[in-house]
Amino acid sequence: xNPAVDAxxxxxPLQARRRLRVLIVDDERDTVMTLMELLRxxxxxxxxxxxxxxxxxxxxxxxxxxxxxxxxxxxxxxxDVARQIxxxxxxxxxxxxxxxxVYKQSADQILGKLAGFNYYLAKPYDPSVLLSLLYGGAA
Numbered sequence: 001x002n003p004a005v006d007a008x009x010x011x012x013p014l015q016a017r018r019r020l021r022v023l024i025v026d027d028e029r030d031t032v033m034t035l036m037e038l039l040r041x042x043x044x045x046x047x048x049x050x051x052x053x054x055x056x057x058x059x060x061x062x063x064x065x066x067x068x069x070x071x072x073x074x075x076x077x078x079x080d081v082a083r084q085i086x087x088x089x090x091x092x093x094x095x096x097x098x099x100x101x102v103y104k105q106s107a108d109q110i111l112g113k114l115a116g117f118n119y120y121l122a123k124p125y126d127p128s129v130l131l132s133l134l135y136g137g138a139a
Contacts, residue, residue, distance in 0.1 A: 020134060023064035025049045025081070026099065027073050035068060038127055044134075052076040056084060064094050066134060069117075071100035071108070079115040086116035097133060099123060 022044050024035045032048035039046050047062050049055060052073040058064075067085065071078035082096050098112045101123035112120040119133050 020044045020065040021062060022046050022066045022068065022134070023049065023055070023058055023062055023094075024068045025052065025055055025073070025078075026068075026070035027051070028070070031070070031099075035130075038130075039134075042131065042134075052078070052081050055081050056088065059085060059089065059094075066095045066097065068097050068099055068130075071098055071112070079111055082112070082115040082117055091116070095119075095134075097121060097130070099125070 020039075022039050024032050024039075024046060025048075026032050026035075027050050029050060032050060036046040036048050047058060047064070049058055052075050055067075055069075059067075069078045069081055073081070078098055078100070082098070085094070085096065096117045096119075098115075098117040098120040099122075100108065100120075109120045121130065121133075
């Protein structure tokens, strides 16, 4: 769960990549739109949410392979949402990736692991790092 993921490894060729369903949850609308566009350009199906209270309903309808989840959300923290997802869906799926511009310390990453996140990215991050997590972690 190290935020300094080795992005030097090349990603698989496009034809070898599996199309993923990715749920993006962030209260910053620009972040959601940017990530949706990036991941659609990579061939993935995306859904975006701005409220943590909408996540569990979206999990049932969309059945994502990956959830990108902001930690500092109003209503309910990303840590709490991750615990709910793990409680309802189990440990193996979906791949949970925390994203945070506020909670960037080692202790925050430990809390993320305890909540059930597979990876923890501190904003700003290189999009190639995110893509390498998707291709390496959700294949």
